[in-house]
Amino acid sequence: MAIKRIVAFGDSITQGWDGNRGVTPWTAEVSKRLSVPVDNQAVGGSTMSGDNRDHNFVQQVQNTNLSGYDVATIAFGTNDFAYYNxxxxAVKSALTNGIDTIKSKNPHIKMIGILPIQTWKGATNLDTRNGAGYSQNDLLAAERSIYQQYGIAVLDWRDAPLVTAANHSRALGDGIVHPTAETYVKMGDRIAKFIKDNTATPPAPAPKPAPQQDIKPITATGQFMFEIYMxxxxxxxxxxxxxxxxxxxxxDIEFSLPFDNTSxxxxxxxxxWNMSQISFNRIHEGNRVVVNAGYHGDTGIIFDGQIYKTTVPTxxxxxxxxxxxxxxxxxYRKLKHVSLTFGEGTDATTIINKIVQVSGINLNFVSLGRNYVFKEGYTVDGSPFDALSDVADQTRSALFYRRGQLTLRWLYDAEVTGNFTLDSKSGLISSPTMERRDDDWIESDDDDGQGRYEYSADSILNYRITTGEHVHLVSEFVDVWAAVLSGEHTFDGTNPTTTLELGVK
Structure with missing residues (x-):
């Protein structure tokens, strides 16, 4: 088969995380070696089972429009074994359910199973049993059996391990489970070869992808291909x-969905419009809502949250x-209060990790502007979320929700998650305007990590644009690299639009 596009489902090992910061994931190496786009839908902390109610395999599949994909990779299990027991x-049932859901959404897609790499979280070898009474070998055998029942090719790292008892302290960034950047490259090479070997024909040769991904040009005709999946x-x-x-x-669906870099x-x-009364009566406050939007064959998540108020139909x-x-x-503001004390000289990373561990906050910890050291120590006596926000401020990083996932990130880091050009050919529909920020940011004590300048621009709706994405903004008078600070996706029934505010370091 000629592969045109791949989608990857998984946890932090697929998302790209070395235990301390975000790194380029194996999906990038697969894209490079196969010369096809790989859309990474993985979310850190995700489970195969539904034990992580916010992020799991089935939800990732349900949140993705699979119509434009030829291959789907599935890589879960580490969190089920090491963190959720x-x-x-439950793991086998969820894997079966997820595979069935993929088949129902795209009967022609080719699935590839990827078993978890070995973890040393609470285990000394593959036969160490977790709190639920099974070993990693048991988990791998269970997953493999499900894949084989469906005739799905499955990559088993045990056949030729990249990470072993002898090298895990070097091959894993945290020495426990998350690969280093070098290991990610090796994983990508192995996975790319496995995909190529297990599809009927390799993808047709294509030019090596450029380091930035341009948004597809969208014409007036394209607007009539605008789609929403809710x-x-x-x-x-x-x-x-x-x-x-x-x-x-x-x-007919309309929306106004903002995003920003605050907590x-x-x-x-x-x-x-014209929803049935029976359906409307089923909807209540607190129900989860996921919105995907884009153009035919190219849609993605623009919102993941809850209903906080229904209104009377008019x-x-x-x-x-x-x-x-x-x-x-x-x-997370409703979490019970905690009491924590950290000694003199404790750094921000240590405090953040402890707050997350104690409170259960599901945080995508990407990067810090600086690993601030609290010379006089630090005390948490109250809301863990407020404490997390306070520590984030000290590190000049943003604590924000990215498509529903709480994220901590320095907006100008090198870990690009959405690197593309925005110009008149790719959706820019207004001339960008610039505003210089107060020069107080120059003083190190006042540097909030937001940058020197802010640009405002309007684009045809593009789901890739959200807080933290890096954009090459180009117009007649502007040519800058900037980070998305905030914006809004809107659709009034006619015009799908994304407004955005960008910061320049």
Whole structure:
């Protein structure tokens, strides 16, 4: 088969994390070696089973429009074994459910199973049993058996281990489970070869990808191909809503969904026209909502959060208007208070990791502007989330929700997660304007990590644009690399638009 596009599902080992900071994941090496795009949908902390209710295999699949993919890779299990003690039956059931969901969404997609690499989290070898009473060998055998039942090729690292008892302290960034940048390259090389060997024909040769990924040019015709896929997770099942060119199944959906670089949960609004009254009555405050949007064959997540308020339906002419007010991410401010004391000279990384461990906050810890040292120590006596936000400020980093995932990141780090050009050919629809920030940022004590300048711009809606993405902004008078600070995805029924504020270091 000629592979045109690959989607990767997984946890932090697929997402790209060395135990201390974000690194280039193995998916980048696969893309390079096979000369095809690889869309990385992995989220750190994800489980195969549903034990991590916020991030797991089935949810990743449900949140992804699979219509444009030829190959899907599946790589879960580490968190089930080492952090959640998920039962083997739950893991096998979730793997079966996820595979069935993929097949239902795209019957022609080729799946590739990737077993977890060995972990030393609570284990000294592959036969050490976890709190649920099974070993890594048991987990790997269980996953492998499910893949084989479906006729899915499965990569088993035990056949030729990259990480062993002899080298794990060097091959893993934390010495426990997360690969170093060098190991990620080796993994990508192995996985690329495995994909190539297990597809009927290798992908046609293509030029080596440029270091930046340009957004597809979108014309006026493209706007008529705009699509929305929306899922509402009610107590009685998932409600699926679609807006596309197929008028037999499409509903009119409008939205205003902001994003920013603060720790406050962004509040948005979604309007669904002519939803059935029965369906509306199933929707309640607290239900999870996931919105994917984009253009035919190229959609992605723009919102993941909860409903915080439903409104009374209104009628305009012969049409019913159902409006939902939604809030992004998980509310960690409601967590129970904690008491922690750190001694003199404790650095920010140590404090952050401890707060996350004690509180259970699901944090995507990417990078820090500086690893601030608290010379007089640090005390937490109250909300763990507020303490996390305070420590983030000291490191000149942003604590924010990125498509529903709480993220800690210095916005100008080198770990590019969305590196592309935005110009008139790729969706820019207004001339960027610039505003210089107060010069106080120059003083080291006042440097908040937000940058010297801010640019404002408007684009045709692009799901890739969200907080922390790095954008090459180009117009007649502007040519800068900038980091996305905030913005808003909107659709009024006619015009899909993304407004964005960008910062320049």
């Amino acid at each position: 998920s039962s083997l039956s 899922d509402i997770y009610t107590d009685s099942g998932v409600l699926h809503y679609v807006h596309n060119a197929d008028r037999n199944f499409s509903l 406050d949960r962004s509040v948005g609004e979604i309007t669904i 009628r305009e002419g012969g049409d019913l208007n159902y409006t939902l007010r939604v809030v992004e991410g998980t509310d």
